Amino acid sequence: MCKPQKSGILVLEKQNLMNKTKILVTGGLGFIGSHTVVELIQSGLEPIIVDDLSNSELFILDRIEQITGSRPKFYPYDVCDSDKLKTVFSENKNIKACIHFAAKKAVGESMKIPLVYYRTNLVSLLNVLETMKEFNADCFVFSSSATVYGQPEHLPANESSPLQKATSSYGSTKQMAEDILEKVSATGSLKTLSLRYFNPVGAHQSALIGELPKGIPNNLMPFVTQTAIGIREKLTVFGNDYNTPDGTCIRDYIHVVDLAKAHVNACNYLLTHADSISYDVFNIGTGKGISVLEIVSAFEEVNKVKVPYIIGSRRDGDVESIYASCSKANQILKWEAQYTLEDMVKDAWNWEKAYRKHTK
Numbered sequence: 001m002c003k004p005q006k007s008g009i010l011v012l013e014k015q016n017l018m019n020k021t022k023i024l025v026t027g028g029l030g031f032i033g034s035h036t037v038v039e040l041i042q043s044g045l046e047p048i049i050v051d052d053l054s055n056s057e058l059f060i061l062d063r064i065e066q067i068t069g070s071r072p073k074f075y076p077y078d079v080c081d082s083d084k085l086k087t088v089f090s091e092n093k094n095i096k097a098c099i100h101f102a103a104k105k106a107v108g109e110s111m112k113i114p115l116v117y118y119r120t121n122l123v124s125l126l127n128v129l130e131t132m133k134e135f136n137a138d139c140f141v142f143s144s145s146a147t148v149y150g151q152p153e154h155l156p157a158n159e160s161s162p163l164q165k166a167t168s169s170y171g172s173t174k175q176m177a178e179d180i181l182e183k184v185s186a187t188g189s190l191k192t193l194s195l196r197y198f199n200p201v202g203a204h205q206s207a208l209i210g211e212l213p214k215g216i217p218n219n220l221m222p223f224v225t226q227t228a229i230g231i232r233e234k235l236t237v238f239g240n241d242y243n244t245p246d247g248t249c250i251r252d253y254i255h256v257v258d259l260a261k262a263h264v265n266a267c268n269y270l271l272t273h274a275d276s277i278s279y280d281v282f283n284i285g286t287g288k289g290i291s292v293l294e295i296v297s298a299f300e301e302v303n304k305v306k307v308p309y310i311i312g313s314r315r316d317g318d319v320e321s322i323y324a325s326c327s328k329a330n331q332i333l334k335w336e337a338q339y340t341l342e343d344m345v346k347d348a349w350n351w352e353k354a355y356r357k358h359t360k
């Protein structure tokens, strides 16, 4: 209780701030990280961001403040630098949990520079885990990926579907990370939830934050938006001879804000069930398979804009079809995707237009 005084409201506010649960968010200025930081703030948690800006921009921090009215603490550090990471924990007593987004994520690039991928994605993980142990933080949420499943024999993929041997170095870092986390968590010093994301798309409804690919986008949606706005001449659809209804690949696209909310639920679950968890895995998707051509036509229809495309040959490493069973996350994390395909394509387009205006 605060003593009533002239500055009583201020004291209360300060105390409130001091009592917020601190969550370290590595990679918190990236695509999924920035949306998650917004949701954490809006649900009363206190994110502390570490991001080396290798694949993000500092202005995203201003945008987070614009959306939430609160500017999170930010450290422009490489998480592979363990001394810097220790500084963050020393300066912010009582960090309870970490959401670890920081990683390199381009599948194709990972085949060209595998050592960089193994170093960044694994050394960063080990550093975070060792530092958390030193500072008694024991709740961990990991950014895993549907890529660990490869092409499942049965769809939808559920958390018990067997993992296929990774075809890329990127996929291999996610499988290795899951393995490390399961074994470390089994010692009792760590509680971990690995979230296997399907295909995040869309952007915040404010159009203030969204996906910011550097160079030629690897993912479908930013390629679609950049083509629609005229930066790319046309979209290449990689193969229309798959065994799917329209011949193009099928994925489970999820709105990034839904994905961000799943992290808030995961943190709250870890913080409130600390004694009963060691390691668990959850699919985070919508449960619906959507083809590449369905994305293109939904985009054109909702946004009233053309996306010129050609059919190219299949791309190495692409699986034919994958979508998630999310019933485990529905039941245990009390989380369910809310946004529709229309929301995804509309928000992605609004973000692209707003971003291009800002950079003109």
Ligand SMILES: NC(=O)c1ccc[n+]([C@@H]2O[C@H](COP(=O)([O-])OP(=O)(O)OC[C@H]3O[C@@H](n4cnc5c(N)ncnc54)[C@H](O)[C@@H]3O)[C@@H](O)[C@H]2O)c1
Binding pocket: 026, 027, 028, 029, 030, 031, 032, 033, 050, 051, 052, 053, 054, 055, 056, 077, 078, 079, 080, 100, 101, 102, 103, 104, 105, 120, 124, 143, 144, 145, 146, 197, 198, 199, 200, 219
């Ligand atoms: N976007 C997807 O399609 C997708 C799908 C499945 C899993 N994931 C995983 O989710 C996580 C976040 O993905 P995203 O799409 O937001 O990527 P992103 O590149 O937008 O965000 C990653 C952030 O981490 C930062 N970062 C990278 N290496 C760092 C380091 N060593 N130290 C500090 N910061 C560092 C980058 O600057 C960037 O801001 C990644 O682990 C990725 O593998 C992404």
